[in-house]
Every structure is written in C-alpha cells, then in structure tokens.
Amino acid sequence: MIRGQNPRAPHERGVPGAGRAAAAAPLRTRRCRAAPPTTTVAVERPAAASAPTCEVGGVLHTPHPSSFLNNNTSFAEEFRIRGNECGADQHANITTIANLLQEVGGNHGVALWGRADSGFASMPGMDHLIFVATRIQLRMEAYPKWGDLVRLETYFAEDGRLATRRDWHITDAITGAYLGAATSTWVTINMDTRKLSKLPDSVRSRWLSLAPSPPRAVLPPEATKRKLPDFPADAALTGPLVSARRSDVDPNGHINNVCYLSWALEAVPQKVYEKYNLMEVEMDFKAECHAGDTVQVLGHPLTDLSNGNGCAQQFLHALRKPDGGEVWRARTTWVPKAKK
Known part of the structure; x- marks a missing residue:
C-alpha cells in the first residue's frame, strides 16, 4: 500500500464518514510495476458495514490505502496533516496543500505505470521527456488542522494538442466536507534540451485511455485560465x-x-x-x-x-x-x- 496500513475499503464520495468501515474480506490488490515488492494499491470495492477504526479515542484516524476509483480513471489518497505543516493557528497553509497536490499526482502515475528513472512519474516510452506545469489554480474553502485527515482525488484529461490537464478534489476524509479544488495545465519538455516536445502518439493514446470519459472538470471552465494582468513597472x-x-x-x-x-x-x-x-x-x-x-x-x-x-x-x-x-x-x- 502506498500510504496507510489498515486495509479498509475506500469511502464513497459525497457521503460524510462513509467508507471508514473495516473491510470484512481482504482487498484485491493491483501491484505497481517497478515498485518495491510490498507496494500495492487497493482496487475500488464496496465498503463493508462494520465499526469504524480509530486511534486515541477517535482523535487520529488511520488513513485508507490509496485506491483507484471510477473504473480506475481516478485515484484517491489520504494524508494526515502534520504539525510541521501548520502555522501558529494550527491550520495547514497553502504550501502544505500544494505539496499534497504534487504528491498524490505523482503517486497516481506510479500506481498506473511504475516508478520512472527520471522526472515526476514519467510514463514508459517518454524517452527523456518530462511533464512540467505551466499553470496551476488552487482554490480553498477551508484549511484542515493539525492531525486532520484529508482526502485528495485526482484525474487527468487532454487539454489541446500539446497540453494535458490534471484536477484535484480535496475533502475532509472523516466527514466528507468539501475543502477545496485545484486544476493545472502541463506540457512535456525534453529533459536534456529543456525545450517543448510533443508527447509520442502511442504514449498519448495510452495515457488518454486512463482518463475519465467524458472529461471531468473540478472547477467551472469560465473560472479557469483567466489572464493575469501585466506586472507594473514599479512594484508597491x-x-x-x-x-x-x-x-x-x-x-x-x-x-x-x-x-x-x-x-x-x-x-x-x-x-x-x-x-x-x-x-x-x-x-x-x-x-x-x-x-x-x-x-x-x-x-x-x-x-x-x-x-x-x-x-x-x-x-x-x-x-x-x-x-x-x-x-x-x-x-x-x-x-x-x-x-x-
């Protein structure tokens, strides 16, 4: 399992606290290629009805195993907010959330096609090509506190001829409450020349076969890709x-x-x-x-x-x-x- 050792089924989306029940039978697993022998990712299955598992009187819940959802076209992972990721008010800050976006996005790639020798979860066949972000938009309704368990679901889609898009949906893993969302645009560059390069058609076709169909958008399209103003000559x-x-x-x-x-x-x-x-x-x-x-x-x-x-x-x-x-x-x- 990528993170968490309690083999409980992934919780259902939109139902507060759903899915925190212990599984009645072992989960079927999907082994990550090029990963350590013990690394597995749980495949989506219905939750079994049983008493929830928690630690220290219900204060610290154990994260679910990382899991594929929606016919394996999206990926979810849970994280506990650590003390060194919080400010003086004991709440996580925006950089904590941004780091989690990167982590779950990379883990999604590793769970799909294994760990690459270079770059962030590059696909087999990319041959010195790496994904780099050109734009990220992150919107938060509320920030989790120290010790809270957060759940991030991520998926990707095509975004024009040369770009791709990755979205994230962020919730409280215990209550199901909505915390925030993010969307991003990525292109591929050559790792040696650092110039923009086209993803090979064979790799792109395989990649798109793993994306939701029809594509999902976590933020309204009219609220994304808004042009930023030119920066003034004299910064205040x-x-x-x-x-x-x-x-x-x-x-x-x-x-x-x-x-x-x-x-x-x-x-x-x-x-x-x-x-x-x-x-x-x-x-x-x-x-x-x-x-x-x-x-x-x-x-x-x-x-x-x-x-x-x-x-x-x-x-x-x-x-x-x-x-x-x-x-x-x-x-x-x-x-x-x-x-x-």
Missing part, C-alpha cells in the same frame, strides 16, 4: 532577495514550483497574512529556476488595502531574476478570517 511591495537552494531541486532537475509560492508570500503585508485566509492562487510558470539562481520577490495590490473591513484583497506577484527575466507570476485572493 518588495520581498526578500532569494537564493535558490540545492535542497529545493525536485526530480525534474529544477526548483520545485511550491518554492515559488512560498517565496511570493513573503511580499504580502503582515496584517493581511495574519488576518486573512488565502482563498485562491492562480499561478503562471514562465521559466525554470535552478539551484544558485537569485530571485527577487515582488508584489502589488490589486485592491485598496485601506478598505480592509471585511473586504477581499487581491495581490499580483512576480518572481524575477537579476537580468529582469520573469520566472513566475501569480494572483492571490484573500478573505477575512472568521472571528472567534
């Missing part, structure tokens, strides 16, 4: 000058894109960061960044910061190299935290 907000570290490099050989998001948040005014929740981030990836690169963190308000009485706030963000080249641009939307 300036963050630190960041030096990309070797420890920030991911399996694709460049700085992990979650680092961009964490750097950008350093330009957000302290009052907004403390009193508001980051509800949505829309990110465009412009260029790669590598270990040793220096990046300037810039921000600019899109709303009137003086009008902070219960109003949402928006910011435009940019990461630039010393030569002026733009690495990343994003728009964030913040809403006031609920008063206790």
Whole structure:
C-alpha cells in the first residue's frame, strides 16, 4: 500500500464518514510495476458495514490505502496533516496543500505505470521527456488542522494538442466536507534540451485511455485560465532577495514550483497574512529556476488595502531574476478570517 496500513475499503464520495468501515474480506490488490515488492494499491470495492477504526479515542484516524476509483480513471489518497505543516493557528497553509497536490499526482502515475528513472512519474516510452506545469489554480474553502485527515482525488484529461490537464478534489476524509479544488495545465519538455516536445502518439493514446470519459472538470471552465494582468513597472511591495537552494531541486532537475509560492508570500503585508485566509492562487510558470539562481520577490495590490473591513484583497506577484527575466507570476485572493 502506498500510504496507510489498515486495509479498509475506500469511502464513497459525497457521503460524510462513509467508507471508514473495516473491510470484512481482504482487498484485491493491483501491484505497481517497478515498485518495491510490498507496494500495492487497493482496487475500488464496496465498503463493508462494520465499526469504524480509530486511534486515541477517535482523535487520529488511520488513513485508507490509496485506491483507484471510477473504473480506475481516478485515484484517491489520504494524508494526515502534520504539525510541521501548520502555522501558529494550527491550520495547514497553502504550501502544505500544494505539496499534497504534487504528491498524490505523482503517486497516481506510479500506481498506473511504475516508478520512472527520471522526472515526476514519467510514463514508459517518454524517452527523456518530462511533464512540467505551466499553470496551476488552487482554490480553498477551508484549511484542515493539525492531525486532520484529508482526502485528495485526482484525474487527468487532454487539454489541446500539446497540453494535458490534471484536477484535484480535496475533502475532509472523516466527514466528507468539501475543502477545496485545484486544476493545472502541463506540457512535456525534453529533459536534456529543456525545450517543448510533443508527447509520442502511442504514449498519448495510452495515457488518454486512463482518463475519465467524458472529461471531468473540478472547477467551472469560465473560472479557469483567466489572464493575469501585466506586472507594473514599479512594484508597491518588495520581498526578500532569494537564493535558490540545492535542497529545493525536485526530480525534474529544477526548483520545485511550491518554492515559488512560498517565496511570493513573503511580499504580502503582515496584517493581511495574519488576518486573512488565502482563498485562491492562480499561478503562471514562465521559466525554470535552478539551484544558485537569485530571485527577487515582488508584489502589488490589486485592491485598496485601506478598505480592509471585511473586504477581499487581491495581490499580483512576480518572481524575477537579476537580468529582469520573469520566472513566475501569480494572483492571490484573500478573505477575512472568521472571528472567534
């Protein structure tokens, strides 16, 4: 099993707490190629009626095994929020969620076709090609707390002639409550030349056979792929000058894109960061960044910061190299935290 050792059946979508029952019989398993001998992924099957299993008086529930759903066209995985992934309010932050998106997306690929020698879960036959994100949009209705169990379901689809799309649906694994959703656009590049390359037709056909039909969209199409404004010549907000570290490099050989998001948040005014929740981030990836690169963190308000009485706030963000080249641009939307 990829994560979790309690062999219980996956819970049903949309039913609070459904599926947390212990299985009455062993699950049929699907072995991941190129994975360790003990690594298996549970195949979807109905939950058996039995008493739920939990630890410490019901405070910490055991995650379900990772599982394929909907005739093996989507993949779900559960994660417990760890203390080092939370802020002072004991809630997970946006970078925690972004890291989970990457993890479950990569695990989906590994569960389908095994672990590749390079890149993030590249398919057999890609021959030095890797998937890289060009855009990610993440929208959160609520953030989980330390110790909470979250469930992410993910699936992919075709997105034009050269691009692909991956979506995520995020819920509370115990109650079934909706937490958020994300969508993303990916292209393939040659790992050696770092130039855009077309996915071979044979690989693309196999890949599409594993996608939902008809395609599913986790966010309304009209709310996605909205053009970000040009960044102004004079940024109103300036963050630190960041030096990309070797420890920030991911399996694709460049700085992990979650680092961009964490750097950008350093330009957000302290009052907004403390009193508001980051509800949505829309990110465009412009260029790669590598270990040793220096990046300037810039921000600019899109709303009137003086009008902070219960109003949402928006910011435009940019990461630039010393030569002026733009690495990343994003728009964030913040809403006031609920008063206790």
